[in-house]
Ligand SMILES: [Zn+2]
């Protein structure tokens with residue numbers, strides 16, 4: 541069992557609960573490591589106005605309070621196009637692409653199915669493959685732009701594409717840009733996360749990334765780390781058994797665990 545989860549949210553951003561509620565559950569589940577990773581402050585459409593200082597000071601307080609029970613790391617989920625973390629207390633960052641910059645505007649791509657469809661219609665003439673291409677072009681820069689510790693939900697662009705209703709993920713117009721971004725990011729030697737969030741909510745049958753991409757990650761020698769992207773206590777480590785089994789099926793024999801001294805690897 542993986543006893544660590546580093547992609548989690550609280551009411552300091554768009555999560556439902558306090559850091560204390562989340563940690564209580566993490567302790568109950570027997571986790572050894574737990575990372576808080578609030579979204580950074582964003583002043584963009586569907587803004588997440590995280591009070592970064594209040595968030596960090598609450599995490600510091602909780603870490604002290606629970607220091608004998610669980611190892612807490614303070615992280616932040618950075619926005620690709622908004623740059624790097626500037627808080628010295630933040631020990632790790634997740635590099636994520638929730639926004640594209642197109643036609644002079646920031647476009648949020650994971651807010652809702654309807655908004656996703658209208659973005660495609662208004663900015664890509666309804667051509668999902670153009671949308672996909674722009675997404676992966678932006679995603680390919682995520683480590684350079686955020687200097688992240690690991691990469692969050694690499695193929696978030698598939699969020700509303702269950703059953704390939706919008707675009708065919710086996711089409712070269714999808715796979716070519718995805719694999720180009722993967723090849724570019726692989727060079728940084730930063731782990732990619734397996735993110736169970738949409739799978740656990742039963743919104744997707746695939747994890748992030750899909751099996752196709754996860755297999756390619758293994759072939760290319762990428763490292764992985766498993767996270768839930770929990771927005772409530774019930775989601776912490778949910779879907780991890782499935783993530784481990786799919787990672788093994790793709791050839792992985794270990795995953796990464798983040799400690800205060802950096803990554804260590806654990807067999808699966
Ligand atoms: Zn995210």
Ligand SMILES: [Zn+2]
Nearest residue numbers: 547549617769
């Ligand atoms: Zn997240």
